[in-house]
Amino acid sequence: MERIPILKLRDFLLVSIQIDMHDRLAMTLQDDLTAEIVKQRAKAVLIDISALDLVDSFIGRMISNIAAITRVLDAETVVVGMRPAVAITLVELGLTMPGVRTALNVDRGIELLEAAIARRDAQDEAAE
Amino acid sequence: MIVKREARMQLRTSEDIVRARQTVREWCIAEKFNLVGQTKMVTAASELARNTVEYGGGGELQLEAMEDGARSGVRLTFSDKGPGIPNVELALTDGYTSGKGLGLGLSGAKRLCDQFSIKSVVGQGTDVTILRWS
Numbered sequence: 276m277e278r279i280p281i282l283k284l285r286d287f288l289l290v291s292i293q294i295d296m297h298d299r300l301a302m303t304l305q306d307d308l309t310a311e312i313v314k315q316r317a318k319a320v321l322i323d324i325s326a327l328d329l330v331d332s333f334i335g336r337m338i339s340n341i342a343a344i345t346r347v348l349d350a351e352t353v354v355v356g357m358r359p360a361v362a363i364t365l366v367e368l369g370l371t372m373p374g375v376r377t378a379l380n381v382d383r384g385i386e387l388l389e390a391a392i393a394r395r396d397a398q399d400e401a402a403e
Numbered sequence: 404m405i406v407k408r409e410a411r412m413q414l415r416t417s418e419d420i421v422r423a424r425q426t427v428r429e430w431c432i433a434e435k436f437n438l439v440g441q442t443k444m445v446t447a448a449s450e451l452a453r454n455t456v457e458y459g460g461g462g463e464l465q466l467e468a469m470e471d472g473a474r475s476g477v478r479l480t481f482s483d484k485g486p487g488i489p490n491v492e493l494a495l496t497d498g499y500t501s502g503k504g505l506g507l508g509l510s511g512a513k514r515l516c517d518q519f520s521i522k523s524v525v526g527q528g529t530d531v532t533i534l535r536w537s
Contacts, residue, residue, distance in 0.1 A: 295424060295425065296418040328428075331446050331449040332450060332511060346419075360438045363442070363443075364439070364446045367443065367511075368514065369497055369507050370511070
């Protein structure tokens with residue numbers, strides 16, 4: 276069965292979507308990521324969409340769902356590499372993706388996630 | 404306004420939606436759409452193709468390459484013989500959804516193109532036509 280690979284790097288899960296996903300494949304990715312976050316005790320998820328030439332309401336909703344699910348599972352999500360034409364179209368379509376953090380590229384995305392994890396660890400220590 | 408060429412494709416499965424996106428992209432490129440124009444038209448097509456598959460029970464996409472004087476464009480017609488939309492005005496409202504979607508399909512697609520028309524008869528089906536110039 277067709278699947279989008281999920282890579283583990285230290286505390287992170289990395290996903291790079293390189294193909295035009297049909298709707299069922301997008302749902303499979305959402306389910307797979309949820310299972311992997313728990314299994315790998317991941318603290319953060321980075322989703323690279325730089326190869327996507329389209330984000331419609333279905334894919335947008337999948338991304339929002341992943342961000343919401345990771346938050347409930349005590350992890351962070353960042354979406355990186357959205358193409359300018361995709362960003363313009365998303366805004367016009369009316370899709371806002373609330374709660375989804377974005378960064379321009381993978382480097383900045385990882386910086387953002389590391390900062391968020393460090394902040395959270397500091398809060399945990401202060402609480403103890 | 405003349406039709407330079409025309410083609411039809413089936414819309415039954417979620418793989419058909421992907422094929423429709425790819426075909427619409429090729430037609431937009433052939434009609435010299437810029438990247439933003441292509442992306443908008445393909446995104447609109449994706450939303451409407453999904454409506455045809457999910458709510459219309461499957462149907463057909465007609466593609467037409469248009470010419471009007473110096474400008475060229477692409478016209479897409481999504482037809483199904485599904486249940487139809489009882490209140491088209493309501494269905495065109497942002498956030499209105501009859502199913503599991505976000506309710507952006509019709510209203511979003513309308514914003515992404517230059518012309519939009521919808522004809523729906525309850526019990527007979529729905530035709531949605533969009534046109535975008537390059």
